[in-house]
Amino acid sequence: xxxxxxxxxxxxxxxxxxxxxxxxxxxxxxxxxxxxxxxxxxxxxxxxxxxxxxxxxxxxxxxxxxxxxxxxxxxxxxxxxxxxxxxxxxxxxxxxxxxxxxxxxxxxxxxxxxxxxxxxxxxxxxxxxxxxxxxxxxxxxxxxxxxxxxxxxxxxxxxxxxxxxxxxxxxxxxxxxxxxxxxxxxxxxxxxxxxxxxxxxxxxxxxxxxxxxxxxxxxxxxxxxxxxxxxxxxxxxxxxxxxxxxxxxxxxxxxxxxxxxxxxxxxxxxxxxxxxxxxxxxxxxxxxxxxxxxxxxxxxxxxxxxxxxxxxxxxxxxxxxxxxxxxxxx
Numbered sequence: 001x002x003x004x005x006x007x008x009x010x011x012x013x014x015x016x017x018x019x020x021x022x023x024x025x026x027x028x029x030x031x032x033x034x035x036x037x038x039x040x041x042x043x044x045x046x047x048x049x050x051x052x053x054x055x056x057x058x059x060x061x062x063x064x065x066x067x068x069x070x071x072x073x074x075x076x077x078x079x080x081x082x083x084x085x086x087x088x089x090x091x092x093x094x095x096x097x098x099x100x101x102x103x104x105x106x107x108x109x110x111x112x113x114x115x116x117x118x119x120x121x122x123x124x125x126x127x128x129x130x131x132x133x134x135x136x137x138x139x140x141x142x143x144x145x146x147x148x149x150x151x152x153x154x155x156x157x158x159x160x161x162x163x164x165x166x167x168x169x170x171x172x173x174x175x176x177x178x179x180x181x182x183x184x185x186x187x188x189x190x191x192x193x194x195x196x197x198x199x200x201x202x203x204x205x206x207x208x209x210x211x212x213x214x215x216x217x218x219x220x221x222x223x224x225x226x227x228x229x230x231x232x233x234x235x236x237x238x239x240x241x242x243x244x245x246x247x248x249x250x251x252x253x254x255x256x257x258x259x260x261x262x263x264x265x266x267x268x269x270x271x272x273x274x275x276x277x278x279x280x281x282x283x284x285x286x287x288x289x290x291x292x293x294x295x296x297x298x299x300x301x302x303x304x305x306x307x308x309x310x311x312x313x314x315x316x317x318x319x320x321x322x323x324x325x326x327x328x329x330x
Contacts, residue, residue, distance in 0.1 A: 146295030
């Protein structure tokens with residue numbers, strides 16, 4: 001994707017060799033400023049909603065800085081970049097857990113409600129899920145009872161996980177490790193440790209696009225038997241798409257015309273894939289709880305199968321978005 005968008009821009013619009021470093025420095029300073037602004041908002045927030053909004057902005061800036069340090073490493077001081085990048089990834093991942101637990105619980109509850117109000121349910125076939133699939137399916141009232149108990153079980157497990165994630169995030173934001181990260185970002189807001197590399201900005205951005213293309217080409221097509229390990233390459237493609245988009249922001253200032261809608265569609269499909277895969281894993285984990293009733297296990301099995309269907313649907317949606325991009329590329 002990036003190659004077409006970069007190649008479509010006149011040479012005069014791209015940073016020349018002697019201005020590539022300034023474009024990169026400007027982008028990193030902007031993201032560092034966003035990081036510090038979000039941190040101030042987080043500290044001054046007086047409501048849960050404002051705190052959550054500030055935390056998302058903090059994560060967003062941390063991801064962009066970290067991704068940019070990765071893609072454009074040859075243009076930066078390597079030791080400094082290699083030291084800061086994993087710390088930003090740690091911060092972003094830590095802050096994301098509470099939000100992820102809340103979203104996962106909401107997604108699973110909505111899926112359970114939907115499954116109990118439709119006549120056709122996905123078949124339960126995953127061996128890790130203890131579902132009673134022998135003989136005739138349970139009656140509607142049995143499924144409804146199982147869904148209610150499954151929802152209660154998921155609520156207990158994911159609420160506990162959310163509480164722990166909240167405590168972990170608070171601990172992280174008050175730690176010396178975080179203060180060291182914030183200090184480094186504060187320095188970055190005014191001084192970017194560049195090195196005099198000859199590598200062109202466009203070349204590095206195109207390399208990010210090539211890595212994405214290779215990873216997509218290596219993906220297995222949809223319709224393969226269920227295998228949780230098969231999710232990993234898709235998660236990797238999601239990361240590479242994110243890095244590609246950040247590289248565009250650096251090299252072009254913003255995606256070229258037409259790029260945003262396609263990239264957003266592909267990113268949305270990969271986000272949906274990640275959410276469904278993690279929700280399916282949560283349902284399978286709940287189904288392994290000792291001594292749960294057969295009806296509860298059955299409902300969790302149906303829920304797991306439903307989320308795996310959502311995984312396949314997300315893969316199909318991504319494939320269609322990617323195909324449209326490929327067809328549209330000269």
